[in-house]
Every structure is written in structure tokens, then in C-alpha cells.
């Protein structure tokens with residue numbers, strides 16, 4: 065396996081090996097660029113280390129370092145120390161993800177001009193258009209093997225999906241199908257197809273679901289241009305007098321500090337750790353943190369408007385059998401202010417086993433109202449609503465004034481207040497979900513509050529104007545031309561779609577740009 | 588429905604514990620004679636405390652078709668935690684005693700009165716500790732899954748592809 069010297073200042077350092085970092089690293093390595101990927105988590109083998117155990121896998125691969133919360137969002141009450149459900153492992157959150165892979169819509173990339181200014185929202189247009197992204201979306205869909213693209217058949221619908229489909233069609237919804245999923249419906253790319261295990265959130269034991277852990281990372285290794293260092297937690301990015309970044313300090317598996325030199329640094333630690341790292345890298349020259357002239361690092365934190373509907377039926381459903389996110393209704397994913405809010409939302413199935421459903425259904429509740437629902441477990445169907453939430457400057461990842469992590473660094477606080485638009489959309493979505501299930505005979509509908517955030521976005525957002533955001537349309541920071549952001553924190557607005565396909569798309573596009581700029585000697 | 592915080596500490600504590608939890612659960616279960624008293628013994632909690640806790644667990648999460656064993660397993664888990672945590676042991680003992688105060692034994696009350704007594708203390712650390720423990724210890728115990736119609740790990744059986752992932756037969760034609 066290739067190893068690079070700590071003093072090698074010709075390498076691109078990528079921080080994080082998830083959707084953004086893992087993809088970017090592989091794309092660069094394929095072009096002959098030397099890459100060192102530093103990943104805080106351990107490297108697991110899906111054929112040995114993955115099990116169908118909800119708490120077991122959560123404990124094994126989640127990011128459990130201390131975090132705090134504030135704001136009026138329900139997550140701060142239900143899970144005060146767990147604002148987000150994110151992984152710390154090689155592969156990042158692509159180990160836990162469900163695989164729903166949707167393109168953003170043209171109007172969503174122009175949220176400000178299309179919706180108009182909204183009180184209290186820091187809306188902005190993306191500095192790129194759908195036509196800029198389309199060729200890269202095509203590459204990303206091919207890479208992930210997304211069903212219903214590239215001639216790949218859709219997955220067969222499981223019981224939970226069939227309930228949603230029947231209800232939605234009865235109500236007249238048109239865009240209802242078993243999803244565009246980064247899950248093999250037939251063997252592809254050296255990986256087998258889905259056997260409907262029903263444990264997608266626990267890491268796919270079949271390897272049927274795309275994860276950088278067993279796709280991008282080994283592919284990058286084969287080039288000889290790439291080294292991944294697991295259990296390497298980056299603490300600080302360093303720069304020189306000219307204001308260019310020169311390397312990173314990280315804690316290795318034994319907690320010893322190491323310094324890796326770098327020609328370029330790309331931050332892809334997901335939307336809480338990425339801004340935190342920039343803020344923790346403050347220096348005399350950049351007292352407010354790296355790349356933070358605009359003051360926008362950590363701000364405009366978005367997590368999607370979410371909620372779930374679980375309904376009890378007279379007859380069995382057995383929702384746990386089969387893919388977790390097994391289908392979608394897209395009709396509500398449009399901008400139609402007559403509904404009382406801007407932007408739209410998707411409706412997707414979701415299912416959990418008994419252990420997690422008990423924990424998440426109605427956090428903190430007890431007594432017969434709760435247990436009577438659990439008693440009907442095999443008669444329950446579930447769906448998740450996920451929609452565009454408003455960027456708000458005050459929704460932010462900041463450094464905690466007193467609390468420190470295991471490395472002595474300030475922990476991140478995640479502040480989030482729901483915007484009126486988010487609340488109106490959630491109400492609409494919960495009602496739509498209930499109607500779908502009631503159309504096929506639900507006799508009881510439960511409104512489940514948001515889980516810890518799985519979609520974390522916006523905290524280093526893209527902007528045309530350097531004062532409005534942190535990075536330009538290539539993910540290059542406005543302030544420092546050899547410092548890039550390569551994950552979901554680049555999102556200017558959240559749109560209604562699950563974000564990962566777009567994160568991968570931006571990473572492929574960014575790799576082209578970085579390689580070109582390196583070639584020209586610009587960075 | 589009543590509320591108590593299911594917080595991160597409890598979540599992590601419990602999720603961390605269940606990495607080895609399969610083992611913990613079965614050894615606790617083995618320690619306790621089925622359907623009987625605290626036979627093989629409690630390590631830390633006294634029997635009157637354990638008896639009250641057993642009832643508290645069931646009133647919190649009443650599943651009439653479940654016998655006492657899974658609830659005893661929950662109390663056994665609390666006992667094991669208390670063995671390593673004096674503050675928890677005291678919290679359990681004091682909390683159980685407080686439910687018995689005023690000369691009216693918690694265990695002698697009917698369920699409605701017991702629910703009332705628990706509702707009155709649902710914001711206390713005592714209640715929240717038990718709630719956070721039991722929501723995991725009860726529902727993450729493979730022995731109760733059959734009751735809920737949940738089949739658990741499917742990989743060893745080849746998934747549900749040929750085992751009913753799409754066998755629903757009562758939906759209207761669309």
C-alpha cells in the first residue's frame with residue numbers, strides 16, 4: 065500500500081472519507097494527484113464487522129464525541145447531546161445512509177429569486193445552475209449505480225412501500241415509485257444485489273448499497289496515488305505568512321500529534337465538524353477562524369424539515385422486511401405558495417426494528433398509549449417527510465465557551481430554531497402523510513418528531529459574492545485559494561431532496577477543478 | 588401521553604452497553620429464576636426495592652402478554668449498573684422508598700393509582716433513569732421480539748427476499 069511522508073508537501077490532504085471526502089479523494093487519485101485522506105474513525109470490514117443490530121451498530125460507528133444543542137427545535141429537548149446522527153468511520157455516513165439519490169430541481173438552486181425574500185431567512189441563489197451540474201449528476205448516478213438511471217431497474221417494492229403506494233395513488237398522487245436508490249437491484253460494479261435485509265441504517269451487510277468504504281476507498285488505493293489513515297482526527301489546519309494553508313495537525317490512533325504537510329487541504333468532515341475545524345484553526349492572522357472573513361463559517365445550519373408518520377392498520381404490514389427507504393412520493397416537492405409555505409418536501413418510506421422504534425417513536429413517552437402502539441408493531445407502516453428548511457444566520461454551529469472534547473478542543477454547539485416556513489411545511493407534510501395511510505385504512509396515526517439530524521448542511525455555504533458565504537462555486541474558500549470545502553456544508557440552500565447525490569456530484573466536479581488548477585500551477 | 592427526557596447520556600450509556608449487551612442481557616436473565624423471586628440474588632439492590640422497581644417497569648411499559656421475565660431482566664440490568672454506581676444505587680433505593688411513603692404501599696395500589704403516582708414523579712431523575720434504561724433493556728431484548736411480531740436479524744437467514752418482504756395481500760387494487 066502506498067505511504068506518503070509526513071513532510072511531503074506535494075499531497076492533497078482530504079479530511080474525512082464519507083460521501084464528499086471519499087469521492088473527491090478517489091477522483092483525484094484516478095487523475096494521478098497524490099492524496100492523503102485523514103479519517104477520525106476506524107476502518108471496518110462489512111463482511112465481518114457489520115451486524116443486524118440497531119444499537120450495536122449505532123454504538124460502533126456513530127460520531128459520539130460530545131456536542132451540545134440550543135434553540136427551540138424538538139431535537140434539543142429529545143436528544144440534547146446528540147444533535148446529529150453521523151458516522152465516525154471509514155466511509156463516513158455513507159455507511160449508515162439509506163441510499164435515496166435524487167437530483168436537485170432547477171428552481172431550488174435559485175431559491176432567493178424563485179421564492180422571493182422571506183422574513184428571517186438568509187436565502188440566496190446558488191452560484192451554479194442545474195445545467196452546470198447535469199453532466200456531473202450523470203457521472204454520480206453511474207458511480208452510485210442509482211436505480212431508474214442508466215437502465216438500472218427499480219428495486220421491487222416491499223410491504224411498507226406498497227402501503228404508501230396504494231394510499232398515495234388513491235389520493236391521486238402521480239409521482240410514486242420505489243425510488244432512485246444507490247442500492248443494486250442487480251449485481252453491478254463487482255457488488256451483489258439487495259436481498260431485502262431491512263438493516264440499511266446499520267450498514268449494508270451485503271455491500272449492495274453504495275458506500276465509499278468499499279467502493280471509492282479501495283478504488284483509490286488501487287491507483288497507488290492514495291493513502292488513507294484511519295483513527296486520525298484532524299485538530300487544526302495551519303497556514304503560512306502568505307495566508308496559504310500548509311498542512312494539518314492531527315491526533316493519531318495513540319493520541320500523539322502528527323503534522324502532515326499539504327499543497328492543498330480539502331475539508332469534508334460533515335456540516336458540524338467542518339466549520340468547527342475552521343473555527344478551531346483560528347490564528348493571529350485569522351482570529352475568527354480560517355476562511356471566515358464573511359463571518360458565515362458555521363452559520364446557516366440546515367438539517368431539512370423532517371418528521372415521520374407511523375400508522376397502525378387492522379392487518380399485518382411487517383414494515384421491517386426489506387429496504388428501509390423503499391419508495392417515494394414526489395408530488396409535494398414543488399414550490400407552490402398556495403400551500404402556505406415556500407419550497408417543497410418528499411415523502412419516503414421508513415422502517416425501524418422494535419429497539420429503535422421504541423426509542424424514536426415518541427421520545428420520552430410511557431404508559432398504555434405508547435405500549436398499545438408497540439403491541440401493534442407488525443401492523444405498523446412508516447413514512448418520513450423531508451423538505452427544504454430555511455437558512456437562518458442564527459442557526460449555527462459555534463464553539464462552546466467551556467466544554468472541551470477528549471483532545472481539549474472546544475466542543476461544537478448546534479443551535480437551531482424552526483422557521484415559520486419549516487413549521488407550516490411540517491404541518492402540511494404530517495397531514496399529507498396521515499391522509500395517505502388513512503386512505504388505505506389506518507386506524508391510528510402517530511406523528512413522530514424529528515430524529516437527530518441525518519442531513520446536515522449549509523455551514524460553509526457557496527456564494528457568488530465573497531461576503532455572503534464561505535466558498536465559491538468550486539467549493540474553494542473565498543479567502544484561501546488552496547483550502548477547499550468538499551462536503552454538504554457547501555449547500556447554499558437545502559432543497560427538498562436527500563443531499564448525498566449532490567454532495568458526490570459536487571465532489572466529482574471539484575476534483576476536475578482542483579486537478580486543473582494544480583496543473584496550471586495556480587494552487 | 589407522558590414525557591421524560593431520553594437524553595444522550597442515557598442513549599450512549601445504553602447503546603455503548605449493548606455493544607456487549609447481548610451478553611449482559613442473557614447473563615442477567617440466567618441469574619434470575621423464571622417467574623420466581625430474585626432467586627440467584629441481586630448484587631446490590633435489596634428485594635423490596637427490586638420488587639417496587641419491577642412494578643414500576645411494568646406500569647411504565649405495560650405489555651399484558653409479556654410475563655415478568657423481561658421486566659425482571661430490566662431490573663437485573665439496573666442492579667448491575669447500581670453495583671458499579673453508588674449514586675445510582677441510592678437513587679433507586681430512595682426513589683422506591685418514596686413511592687411507598689405515607690403508609691400506602693405502591694405495590695398494593697391498582698394500576699390507575701400507580702400510573703398517577705408515577706405521573707407525579709415523571710420529571711424526577713429517578714423516573715428518568717428508569718425510563719432511559721427500560722426503553723432499551725426491554726425492547727432491545729431479543730426474547731420479547733416474538734411478542735411484537737418482529738423477526739430480528741435477517742442476514743443469517745438470507746434476508747427477506749424470499750421470506751415475505753412483499754407478501755402483503757389486503758391492500759385495495761390501485
Ligand SMILES: Cc1cc2nc3c(=O)[nH]c(=O)nc-3n(C[C@H](O)[C@H](O)[C@H](O)COP(=O)(O)OP(=O)(O)OC[C@H]3O[C@@H](n4cnc5c(N)ncnc54)[C@H](O)[C@@H]3O)c2cc1C
Nearest residue numbers: 080082084104156157162163164298333337551562563564
Ligand atoms: C440513518 C441515515 C440515513 C441517511 N439516508 C440518506 C439517504 O437515503 N439519502 C441521502 O442522500 N442521504 C442520506 N443520509 C445522509 C448522508 O449520509 C449524508 O448526507 C452524507 O453521508 C454526508 O456526506 P459528508 O461527506 O458531508 O459527510 P460524512 O459522510 O458524514 O463524512 C464525514 C467524515 O469525516 C470524518 N471527520 C469529521 N471530522 C473529522 C476530523 N476532524 N478529522 C478527521 N476526520 C473527520 C467523519 O468521521 C466522517 O467519516 C442519511 C444519513 C443517516 C444517518
Ligand code: SF4
Nearest residue numbers: 258259261262264268
Ligand atoms: S435491504 Fe438491501 S440495501 Fe438494505 S441492508 Fe439489506 S441488502 Fe443492503
